[in-house]
Amino acid sequence: TYAAGKIPGGFFKREGRPTEKEILTARLTDRPIRPLFPTGLRNEIQIISIVLSSDGEYDPDVLSVIGASAALHISDIPFQGPVGAVKMGYINGELVLNPTYHQLEESIFTLVVAGTRNGIIMIETEAREVSEEIYLSALESGYKSLLPIIELQEELRVKCGKQKRKVELFELNSQLMESIKKDVLHRVQEINLMTSKEERIEAMEILCKQLSEKYSEEYSPEEIKQALHEVQKEEVRKYTIHNKRRVDGREFGELRPISCKVGVLPRTHGSALFTRGQTQSLAVTTLGTPADEQMIEALEGEMFKKFMVHYNFPPFSVGEIKPLRGPGRREIGHGALAEKALRAVMPSEEEFPYTVRVVSDILESNGSSSMATVCGGSLSLMDAGVPVKASVAGVALGLFKESSEEILLMDIAGLEDHYGDMDFKIAGTRNGITAVQLDLKIDGISVDLISQALKMAREARYQILDIMETVIDKPRGTISPYAPRITALQLPPEKIALIIGPGGRMIRKLINETGAKFDIEEDGQVHISADNE
Structure with missing residues (x-):
């Protein structure tokens, strides 16, 4: 936190385990780098990115990717890079390269693209129902913009690069x-x-x-x-x-069988069971009061989070026995991706003053559990009566690339994910894309291939939405009787003192007499919440 001129909160006043943002940045750094080590390299390699100084205007996550690539490229470690990375926004009909935090609030998407000279190797996106055409134009522009970063790293290697060491690579007999x-x-x-x-x-x-x-x-x-x-x-x-067929008998552009149920748990505020093939997500929505917001200390300042998606991957879902500890990097990453996919359809605080938490427990897994979380989460939000704008569905595409032949696979199962060359997750509504995540095991793919994949994903998304909407096609008219009731008022700021009273006597009297909770903001906004009306 010293990078932003701050002292950490809490009792110990020092950094502890990595924050969720730091874990996601580490994943963002790892994903484009990992495919570029030689096959058979078994040496342990650790890259640590430390933010030394932050201006509070730009997110340093893209710099972490570039810095890791540059460090590897000039080192003696075998590495088939370098990698360039940029962030793109879209404001008032124009693409913005490396936007600030403030600009991203206005942008209809946040796109991070990383690539090599051989093509795009990683994508991470949160969007507000963006069309495939606009999205592709941003990808093309972003890829062109990262090429000069690759050139700079190549120049750096000429000036100070070490000779690559000869490493004994593991080879199968x-x-x-x-x-x-x-x-x-x-x-x-x-x-x-x-x-x-x-x-x-x-x-x-x-x-x-x-x-x-x-x-x-x-x-x-x-x-x-x-x-x-x-x-x-x-x-x-x-x-x-x-x-020209898949090992499970499907065509290249065929989904696995899908089933959906809502209201499967009687006491929760909203629940859904989404099953696709042998992958199943139990998604549960819980409604809380403004006091349940998550406070986040970040380099750009303190903020509060009203919508959360948490993803759990218990070992029994894949027939394993493991100790149950806190969420791992993968669980945090999958939850963050689903959260991005669903955030675009969430109502504003004025429309729905509740804090909303969605939890996805994966009951069985055979590929694409993060996209099952998106689908199940969308269904459970509607079951809870959250006034979302539309249903959201997600699908993962795969790729088998041999020589000049490229085969795209819709809705990959575990075996295709494990032995394929690509995991391309796309989520969205009927109106457009809300989240994208691309990871490769090869050194890059073309924008043309990504365009084909986005078209396939759109077809899949519409098919999934058709099935989901036969079960529930709009939010329930009322929230669960077990959910808290909230009333929102807007008062002139100068009237706040009347509600609080001298020494807080009036607010304490109201709380004791009614059992309600009062959340009062400096701008005069008042939220009154209770267990019942």
């Missing part, structure tokens, strides 16, 4: 690979076509155990496991590319 293919290729092909994730995992574990027993004297269990999974990866990709 080719003889072991051939032996496994000879022994169990047909069985692996059969396992890949199993529709149940649990059956497929169990079958692979049994097969791996059998191979370990056979080759125990020559290879380690870890070598055998990795070789087997490499064979599985080759076969999944080969089947999809050559047969």
Whole structure:
């Protein structure tokens, strides 16, 4: 916090664990960098970004991406960069490069794009129902704007770069690979076509155990496991590319079966169960008073948050046993993405003075659980009677890229996500995009391919919205009887003293007599809340 000339709050007056913003910035930095290390590099690499000085006007998150790339590029660490990154806004019909915090409040989207000379490698976006056409123009402009940043890093390397060290890269034993293919290729092909994730995992574990027993004297269990999974990866990709169908039998542009339910929990303020294939989100909406707002201390100043989405990924959702601790980086990232997707349709404080929290518990997972959270969250908000502007749906697209062939996959399942080249999440309403997140395992894709993906995602979004709206197509007319009741008043600021009274006697009397809570702002806005009317 010294970067902004501030002392941390709290008892200890020093920084503790990373804040949510810092975790999200670390993820933003990691995502475009990670695909650019050589395959087989197993050395531990740590990059730490520290904000040394902040003007309070610009978010330093993009600088973290550029700084990490530059540090790697001039170091002796093998790295297939550099990476450039910029932030784009759109205000009054014009694109704005690297907007300030104040400008972003007026912008209809916040777009961060990172790329290499080979194409775009990462995207992060929050938007207010933006059309695909405007969004693509921003991507094209952003990509052109980041190329000079790449040139600067290349010049920096010429001036002070170290010679890249020779690192021993891990390589799978080719003889072991051939032996496994000879022994169990047909069985692996059969396992890949199993529709149940649990059956497929169990079958692979049994097969791996059998191979370990056979080759125990020559290879380690870890070598055998990795070789087997490499064979599985080759076969999944080969089947999809050559047969023009997916291993679960779907066409490239086909969604998994979807079912939706609302009002599934009797005592909560709003709830929904969204299931797509073998991925299921139980989303619950809770309404609170203004006193439930989250206070956030950030470099740009203190702020309060009235809408929150929290994502939980319990280990049983993927058939595992793990200790339950606090949310990890992935859970924080997925919750933040869903929050961005839904924030565009939330009512203003004047329309709906409640603090709103949505929690998504993933009950089972086989790909795209963050987008299931968007869909389930949208349904639960409507079930809670929150006057949202529209339904929001999300879908994840994948990519198999071999030589010049590029195959886009709609609504990827876990196997396609694991062995594919792209995870492209797009959420929105019928009117436009509200959130985008792109991550790659290759060194970049073209704007043309992104354009095709956005068109596919729009078709998928409309199909999902059609299904969701058969269950609930508008917010309920009233909120749950278990939710608090809030009345909002606007008084002249000079009248506030009359409500509080000398020494606070009047406000204490009102609270004791009614049991209500009073939240009074300096501008004269008063919120009165109680458990019932």
